[in-house]
Amino acid sequence: MARFAEERLALLWREYLTRRAVGVYMTGGTFYRLGIQGRLSYPDQRIAEDxxxxxxxTLSFLLMLLSSLLTVFTFSSVLWLISPLLFFTAVIYAACGSFMTILLGRPLIKLNYNQIDCEAGFRSALIRVRENAESIMVERSQQRHAIRLLGQFDELAANFRRIISVNRNVGFFTTGYNWMIQIIPVVLIAPAFMRGDMEFGVITQSAAAFAMLVGAFSFIVAQFSSISNFATVVGRISSFLDAVEEASKATDTGVECIESGGDFRYQNLTLTSPTGDILLKDLTVKLAAGTSLIVVGDGDSASTALYRATAGLGTAGSGRIVMPPGQNLGFVGQRAYCGPGTLRQILSSQEPAAEETDERLLELLRQLGLERPLTLGDLDAEQDWSSLLSSREQRIVALASAIVAAPRYILLEKADAGFGQERLADILNFLAKRGIGCVNFAEPGAPRAGYDAVLEYGRDGSWAWIDQHKHESPGP
Structure with missing residues (x-):
């Protein structure tokens, strides 16, 4: 019953902490900023295992500490009545033993920390090989990846050998420490027994009380291996919390993104590269509802920077981006990721429009160009869609998911390369019929036919708004 209560409490506590950790990790782009900062290794390991x-x-230690305290209260008075000298010897002996154990085993904390990272890195590398098995096979790069895997394993094994050495030293000390517990009370009581001041039975009683009391005081000595692992876990969770707190703070890039019920627009927006070069200067444009726009020019740096700034990915610059709130704005990136789950969960990740039935969801996918045959049962089939679907098919599913939410605007990154010109023209017509505005942050040289307007930029940061139906308006 005690074990059931301990395991149940541990599970309830883990559920609470994990939900909190996942909540802060997946909110406000914290997981993304942690990745690009590179300060924290394997946050997934800290959430799942640590x-x-x-x-x-923690619960196990609390129960052991409670048991040790009860033992101390029970046997302290017994040992004090037998011999105050034995009592003080037990306290001093346990304190010295704890100090020496900490001194000898202290390197274990850092070594265990590194070992967890090494294990996670080796396992992650194996997973990446499995996920990219086809590419590795085609490129004939098995040897290179095998060498890298074995190199990571060698690092793991070397660190573990250092752990074994420290455990050996601690083990030698604790073995001698435990043997001395049996000898010390006999040595201290023997003179009194020889003088006739103490009966033989008292020696046995004092030895037992001494062993129990020292054992209770020697919690650190007896549990040091577990304590060192626990200290490692606490350190890893603390570093995770510190990194999350730092990453959750909004980075001031100078670009102000605000949500408004009006149209989508850029106001006095200037974007710069990491080296400080101006990519776009004083961009001020407004995109009316239902308008299709292509962003194109010399090179793709400005287009990529504008897409990232609009998506809130922290592009340096100044000015303001005003966009519709919430799901009124959809994004389809260059590398769409469906991930595991059901197709219904992916398509309805946001609040779907009321008229979207199962049949209409499948018809939507077919209209967008998904050639893979799907049935109603596939909507609720649990699959790893990132492995099952090609990159192009994942982009179609991501676009369908954005359309299902009935947004006012959809922003596409390099849709020309992702969908192909013929399919992209059909998509633009499809969005226009639904009254959804579209912005394609295209590759250099992408065809401009089929769009209502063109935002053309130059290498010097200049830009021009070209109304395909009217006239050109140059920027600064």
Whole structure:
């Protein structure tokens, strides 16, 4: 019953902490900023494994500490009545043993920290090989990846050998420490027994009380391996919390993104590259509802920077981006990712329009160009769609998911290369019929036919708004 209560409490605590951790990790782009900052290694490991170890170990330690305290209260008075000298010896002996154990085993904390990272890195590398098996096979790069895998394993093994060495030293000390517990009370009581001041039975009683009391005081000595692992886990969770707190703070890039119920527009927007070069200067344009726009020019740096700034990915610059709130604005990136789950969950990740039935969802996919035959049962089939679908098919599914939410605007990144010109023309017509505005941040030289307007930029940051139906309006 006690074990059931301990495991149940540990699970409830883990559920609470994990939900909190996932909440802060996946909110406000924290997971993205952690990745690009590169300050924290394997946050997934800390959420999945370290929180589990923290909750179970903490409860286990609390119960052991409670048991040790009860033992101390029970046997302290017994040992004091037998010999105050034995009592003080037990306290001093346990304190010295704890100090020496900490001194010898302290390197374990950092070594265990590194070992967890090494294990996670090796496992992650194996997963990447499995996920990219076809590319590795085609490129004939098996040897290179095998060498890298073995190199990571060698690092893992070398660190573990250092852990074994430290555990050996701690083990030698604790073995001698435990043997001395049996000898010390006999040595201290023997003179009194020889003088006839103490009966033989008292020696046995004092030895037992001494062993119990020292054992209770020697919690650190007895549990140092678990304590060092626990300290590692606490350190990893603390670094995770610190990194999350830092990453959750909005980085001031100078570009102000605000949500408004009006049209989509850029106001006095200037974007710069990481080296400080101006990519776009004083961009001020307004995109009316239902308008299709292509962003194109010399090179693709400005187009990419404008897309990233609009998506809130922290592009340096100044000015303002005013966009519709919430799901009124949809994004389809160059590398769409469906991930595991059901197709219904992916298509309805945002609040779907009321008229979208199962049949209409499948028909939408077919209209957008998904040639893979799907049935109603596929909507609720649990699949890893990122492995099952090609990159182009994942972009179609991502576009369908954006359309299902009935947005006012959809922003596409390099849709020409992703969908092909013929399919992209059909998509533009499809969006126009639904009254959805579209912005394609295209590759250099992309055809401009089929769009209502063109935003053309130059290498010096200049831009021009070209109304395909009227006239050209040059920028600064």
């Amino acid at each position: 929180i589990k170890a923290f909750t179970t170990t």
